[in-house]
Amino acid sequence: MSWYDLWTAVAGTGPLEWAAFATGLVCVVLAAVGTIWNFPVAIVSCALYVLVFHRALLYSDRNLQFVFIAMSIYGWYEWLRGGQQHQALVVTRATAPEWLWLALAAAAYTGGFGYYLANHTDAALPYLDSLTTAISLMAQYLLTRKRVENWLLWIVVDLIYVPMYWYKSLHATSGLYLLYLGIAAFGYWEWRRLMRQAQAAPVLDTVNPPTR
Numbered sequence: 161m162s163w164y165d166l167w168t169a170v171a172g173t174g175p176l177e178w179a180a181f182a183t184g185l186v187c188v189v190l191a192a193v194g195t196i197w198n199f200p201v202a203i204v205s206c207a208l209y210v211l212v213f214h215r216a217l218l219y220s221d222r223n224l225q226f227v228f229i230a231m232s233i234y235g236w237y238e239w240l241r242g243g244q245q246h247q248a249l250v251v252t253r254a255t256a257p258e259w260l261w262l263a264l265a266a267a268a269y270t271g272g273f274g275y276y277l278a279n280h281t282d283a284a285l286p287y288l289d290s291l292t293t294a295i296s297l298m299a300q301y302l303l304t305r306k307r308v309e310n311w312l313l314w315i316v317v318d319l320i321y322v323p324m325y326w327y328k329s330l331h332a333t334s335g336l337y338l339l340y341l342g343i344a345a346f347g348y349w350e351w352r353r354l355m356r357q358a359q360a361a362p363v364l365d366t367v368n369p370p371t372r
Contacts, residue, residue, distance in 0.1 A: 176208060176211055176212060177212050177330065177332050177333060178332055179208050180205055180208035180209045180212050180333070181332045181333060181335075181336045183201055183204050183205035183208065184205040184209070184336055184340075185336060185339060185340075186201050186205075187201040187202040187205050188339075188340055188343045188344075188347075189343060191303065191347065192311075192343050192344075192346050192347035192350055192351075193350060194251070194350065194351065194354055196236065196239045196240065199232045199233070199235055199236040199239070200232075200236070202228065202229075202232040203229050203232050203233070206225040206226075206228045206229045206232070207225070207229065209221075209222075209225045210222055210225045210226065212330070212333065213225065216284070216328050216329075216330055217282060217283055217284050217328075218283070218284060218285075218289055218328065219277060219281060219283050219289075220273060220277060220283065220286070220289040220290050220292075220293045221289060221292070221293060223293075224293045224296060224297065227297060227300075228296075228300060231297075231300050231301065231304055234304055235300075235303065235304030238304050238305065238306075239304075239306065242305070242306075249305070249306040250306065250354075250355075250358035251306050251307075251308055251351050251352075251354045251355040251358055252305075252306065252307060252308070252355065252358075253307060253308055253309065253355070254302055254305075254307040254308075254309045258302075258305075258307070262298045262301065262302075263298075265294075265297075265298075266294035266295060266297070266298055267294075269290060269293070269294040269297070270287065270290045270291045270293075270294045271290075273290045273293070274286050274287035274289075274290035274291070277289065277290065284328060285324060285327075285328075288320070288324060289324075291320075292317050292320050292321060292324070295313055295316060295317040295320075296313075296314075296317050298313055299311075299313035299314045299317065306351075308348065308351045308352055308355050311344045311345070311347040311348035311351060312348060314340065314344040314347070315341060315344045315345060315348070318337050318338075318340045318341040318344060319341065321334075321337040321340075322334050322337045322338050322341065325337060
């Protein structure tokens, strides 16, 4: 494909997808730097992508947006009040039980919903669509709990989404997920820094107790 073909494809992207693109990009940047304002922006972006994915016959990704909206509301609360003594959450690592039940749920969703889409709908790429949905749900849950590993899952799923959306002629969205890939790498680096900062805080308080 020539640069002219690339530009023509991207230029043909509709205003709805561009609006979803812009809000989605802002949302991920806000999440990467650890600000709670990523959640209201995510709600707007997901609502727009419901329409985008429905038109592209990506039904699993369409349904995923409804779940993301609900999880954004949940995450908004958790970041504010989900920590110890109902204080704000700090960045931590995922636990072994979390990984286990998330992996089992993802496998069940991929197999079950992929089979349904393949046999009862005109969905494009039913099993791949279901797999990316399952991984995205895992990542989003970990993000709502401020688990640093959520960014590793976003990196994996973004590597799949970029060519998948290009194949479905969602060129702006494919480009967006390429940007997401870089932001996810930055988010992982930044959240590790925030986690180390949170872990060091009690030690600093002990060494330098506040004066009365």
